[in-house]
Each structure stands twice: as structure tokens, then as C-alpha cells.
Amino acid sequence: MSTAVNPDLLQERNRATFDPSQLTYFLYDGAEKTKRKRYIQNLAIQELSRMGMKQYATLSREEQYKQALQKHAYYVQTQQRLGLTDPHEKEHLFQAVLPCEASPLTLHKSAFVNTFAMLASEEQKRKWLPLMKEFRMVGTYVQTEMGHGSFLRGLETTATYDPRTQEFVLHCPTISSIKFWPGGLGKTSNSCVVMAQLISNGQKLGMHSFLVQIRDLDTHQPLSGVTVGDIGNKFGYHGNDNGFLKLDNVRIPRENMLMRHSQILPDGTYVKPKNDRLMYGGMTSLRAGIVGVVSQRISMAVTIAVRYSAVRRQSEIQPGGGEVQVLDFQTQQFRLFPQIAVAYATTIASRSISDYYQRVSAQIEKGDLQELPMLHALSAGLKAYCGWICMDGVEVCRLACGGHGYSQASGLPKIYVDTTPACTYEGENFVLMLQTARYLIKCCRKVAEGEALPEVMNFLKVNPGEKSRLDAQLFMPQLIQAYRHRAGRIAQEVSQKLQAAISKGVNAGQAWNSNSVQLINAGKAFSQLYLVQDFAQTVQSFGGKLREVMEALWRLFAVSGILNALGDFMLDGYISSQQAAMLQQRLLDLLSELRPNAVALVDAFDFPDAVLDSALGRWDGQVYEALYDYSLRSKLNEKQVLDAYHKYQRPFMESQWKQNKAAALTSRL
């Protein structure tokens, strides 16, 4: 394959008005850490290539599973070999080893060990953490059942305490109570944290967590009373053996209930937790982490689509003027540039929610639970909102690549099927957004009662007759104020509707359901406000040319967000028709302004080609060579005439021939 860089891409890189390495250093915390990231990723990419790893998309389900295990083992061993302790360095390595290739071992650390560490007592941690860390115990987080996932109080699996033997009896009494979906459960895990309804002394005590061994640690055979397996093929995520588990009166010692926050004493007495929401801590941590996962996915997808759009030439703008780069079409810019903005906005939000998570969990460790409701509302809202916009964005990128976007060679289907489950797992997005709305409504009540709010919630003190002062300059404070006003207005309006319904005698549940579409909108508006503010704050920390470009990108994010939900901003007359028309025009101006920097903005993400795994998104832009090479490697091309021709196609053809068969058997027309 040619080693030259495609001249269109070269030209794009030459015409950028800022130095993308400045942005790369921002993303990876400086020049030194960027160098280290590149070292770690290149090492892994070269070693894996020498180990003969195959392209994920060319493998069967079983092969994807096997290769993912092999790669995950390499990931852990390489971490140890290089002595990596920094979580970012581990993440860089992971990205290079398993880019969008669901591994059956992902849940071991992120959900099994982490949840265990959060919910177990010190004594339990001393006993089991070493076994988990050295992979004697390989585990997952087993919560969802066939019949219930969102509604945790509806889970049916029981853990009944037997004081005579000081054991819990774990049991799935019905078909709907079979645990279903947990990652790595089907074939890989020998242990798990199981969420089950605790029953002691005949009392139902709600959902609690238990450490349950499901397979022999040596032979890996399922233990007695355990029925476990893979759930079968899915939309994607094939490297992962999402599984089912049926527990049939399985007995575990009393010490296997995770006892940090609540306990069962030997005689069956229940000791309540200080706050029963602490049980959900593992989910909150993953939700915060998922914002980072989806931001990475959209960053990859938009890198592919923008680079490809710079080398793809199609149609003329001026008759006779020659074919243009498709990136020059306004419609292509309209589709792709907002996705670059989404990629940066969500990346920035993922950092701040992760910092906030760390801060609040440190407070929780010390027994201060004051900020837990805010953390829950924010992590749920951002997980849902970022999940949605990143998933939609990946598909926009795929469609913007035309026919080749539909080929696995583009890398985009692989990214999409890895992004979309983030809207479902760890809390279905609508369900989570309603949790965010629940917090907003509580805050609205506080406003009504004159109580103090956390600083970030002050936007809920809405000035009803307010009019926007936005003009063509698109000043930051005015744009941000538009989002504050809209988020505040929607939340207050739906809060008043709820109050009105309740005072008319409608029960609270009914009132909630009848207003839930608007409640979702309130949650979205709040989450979007968070992204807009956070992105703005980061942009202000940049200087020089980088600041100019990132300010334009931020404006595009803010303006396209308003235009996509124009009704929200205009319904109460906050934004006038003239202002709306001005925003429509300014959006188009921003597209032209950003055009020279589009490639530099995606180059700054610094994804190695092996991570993008895309014929279209290659650094050198040699897309046609790569596509052709990919086709030649299709398994169907291994033989010139396939067995299926002789077995099915030929007999079928012959069955259709009306003329004398012998005559038709001539080999050329």
C-alpha cells in the first residue's frame, strides 16, 4: 500500500489555523503524558500485531470471544509488566488493546471488584479482595433478571437467612427471576456479586448484595444448584458472554452477605444501613464512567467521518469546476461539525463528572452523605444525555460516509453497536432521566418554599417575563443564560403541573406519569445546560488561536442545541422569531468559520489507526487502497467458485432453464 499521505488531507493539515498538538496536550494532560500515551499504545499495537491478532469484524462470534479473552489477558499482563498504576495510562493501554471489542472480563474490575470493595466490610475485603485481584475469583455484577431490570424493587431472586446453619439460601423461584444479561456471566465468571431480596425471620428486607461462587475455582464446572450459560447472539457486543443464571436453593455462608452498610447477625437480626441508597454506589460509579466511554466513541466516529469527507470527492459545486471534497458541502458540514462539538463537550463533561464523583465519594467515605442526591441526579442525567447524543452522533457519522459507511471496513458499525447499549445498560436512559427530573422537582419545591439550593441549581429561580438579549455577536453569557432560562422554565412549569394535579386529587404516581414526557425534557435541558456551561468554562482556559477555534466550536454546540429544540426556547417568548432567524444564519457562518480546522480538530484526538480500525479514517487518507485490500480479504474470496454454487445456485439456475439443458450448458454466451 502507498505510504504517501493523500494530498487533500495534507492540504487540510497545512491550512489549519491552530496547532492541534496544543489540543492533544490538553486532552492528555501535557506533552510528557501524551508522549507516554503514544509509547504505551504503540507498544501494544506492535506486540498484538506480532501475536497475530485478527481484525474483530472478520471473526465469528466464538472467535471474537476467544480473541477478546486473549487480548484482555495481554492487557492485564502488560499493565503489570510496565508497572502501570495511573488509571489514565491503563485506559490508554485498554483502548489500544480492545478498541470497541467488548471483553468478557470488563465487568471483573469495573463492576465486580469495585462494587465488592464499596459494599463489603473491612474483614470481607481482607479475605476476598486478594483472591479477586489475582484472578482466582473472576466475577461480574449480577442484578438484572429476565422479568425486571429497571425496577429494582421488583427483583424476585431471594436470599433467605437460615439461622440454624447460619447460611443464606439463594433462590430464583420463577422463570422471570432468572438472572439475565450480566457481562461475562455465561462462560467466564466463577463468582459474582448477586443482588437479591433479603428475607430474615420472615421479614422482607429489600435488595441486598451477596458474594456467590457459581463455578468450581479449579475445574470451572458450575456448582450444584447453579444453572448458568450464555444468552445467545445480540445486536453486537459479541466478544462478551452476557449470561443467564438460575440459582436453585444455593446455600452460602452468612459472611457472604456484603456487610459494610447493613448486616444480618447470627440470630437473624437485621441491622439497617445508614442510608439504603449506598447499596446503589456501584451503579453510580459506572454511570459516571460511561460518560467517558461514549465520548470516546463519538470522538472516534467523527475522526473517521471528517477525514474521509476530506478525501472523498464527489459532484461539482460549480458546473465544470471539478469534483469537490464532500466536506465542502454545507450539508456535510451541518451534519459533521456539530458532532465534533459533541465529542469535545462530552469529553469535557466526562472529566468533570469523574472529578465530582471522586470528590463526593471521598465525602461519603467520611460519612457525609449531603451531596449524594446531587451526584445521583447528575450522573444519571449525564449518562443518559451523553449516551443519547453520542449514539445519535455515531450514526450521523456513519450515514455521512455514504455507502462505504455501511461496510465493516469503515469501523463505524463496530463503534455503533458498542455505543448503543450504553443507552440501556447501567439504567435505561428514560428511567435514569426521570431520576434526574425527580431531583429537579424536589429543588423546585425548595425554591417555592424559599429554601436554599446548591449553587449550580440556582437557574431554577426563573424570571418568568425574561427576554433574551442574544444578538449576532453570540456572547457567551447570553448564550448560557438562554440555556439557564430554558432549563429553569421547563422544570418549574412541570413542577407546577404536578402540584396542580395533586391538589385536584390525582395521586402522585398518576400525576408523575401524565407529565413524564415533560419531565424527561426537564432532565435533558438540565443536562444540556451542564454541558454548555462546562464546555464554556474549559474554553476560557485556552489562549491564542486555540481559544478562537474552540470558542467557535463551543458556539456551534450552543447554537445548534438551541436550534434543535427551538420550541423550548420560544414557547414563553424568551427568544423572538428575529433572534431565531439570526441564530439560523449564524449557525451557517460558524460552519464556514470552522471548515479550515475540521481535520485538525479531529486529528487532535490522537487516535492511532489501529484504534480507529477503519479503512475510511486512516491518518494517511489512502482509503481506496484500504477498502480494496479489505474486500480481497473477505472469506468469500478464499475460493473462486464456492461450494454453495454447486449445491444451491447451480441446481436452482438449472431448475429455471426452459430450453434444452444441454444447449444451455455452453460455458460462454
Ligand SMILES: CCCCCCCC/C=C\CCCCCCCC(=O)SCCNC(=O)CCNC(=O)[C@H](O)C(C)(C)COP(=O)(O)OP(=O)(O)OC[C@H]1O[C@@H](n2cnc3c(N)ncnc32)[C@H](O)[C@@H]1OP(=O)(O)O
Ligand atoms: C471507577 C471506575 C469507573 C470505570 C468506568 C469504566 C466504564 C466501563 C465501561 C463499560 C463497561 C460497561 C459494561 C456494562 C455494564 C452494565 C452493568 C449493568 O447494567 S448493571 C444493572 C444496572 N441496572 C440499573 O441501573 C437499574 C436501574 N434502576 C435503578 O437504579 C433503580 O431501580 C431506580 C433508580 C430506577 C429506582 O430505584 P428504587 O425503585 O429503588 O427506588 P426509588 O423509590 O425510586 O428511589 C429511592 C430513592 O433513592 C434514590 N436513588 C436511586 N438510585 C440512587 C443512587 N444510585 N444513588 C443515590 N440515590 C439513588 C432515588 O432518587 C430516591 O430518592 P428520593 O426518595 O426521591 O430522595
Ligand SMILES: Cc1cc2nc3c(=O)[nH]c(=O)nc-3n(C[C@H](O)[C@H](O)[C@H](O)COP(=O)(O)OP(=O)(O)OC[C@H]3O[C@@H](n4cnc5c(N)ncnc54)[C@H](O)[C@@H]3O)c2cc1C
Ligand atoms: C449489553 C448489555 C450489558 C448488560 N450488562 C449487565 C450487567 O453486567 N449486569 C446486570 O445486572 N445487568 C446488565 N444489563 C441489563 C441492563 O442493566 C438492563 O437491561 C437495563 O437496566 C434496562 O432494564 P430492562 O431491560 O428491564 O428494561 P425495561 O425496564 O424493561 O425497559 C423497557 C421500556 O420500559 C421503559 N420503562 C421502564 N420503567 C419505566 C419507568 N419507571 N418510567 C418510564 N418508562 C419505564 C423503559 O424506558 C424502556 O423503554 C446489560 C444489558 C445490556 C444490553
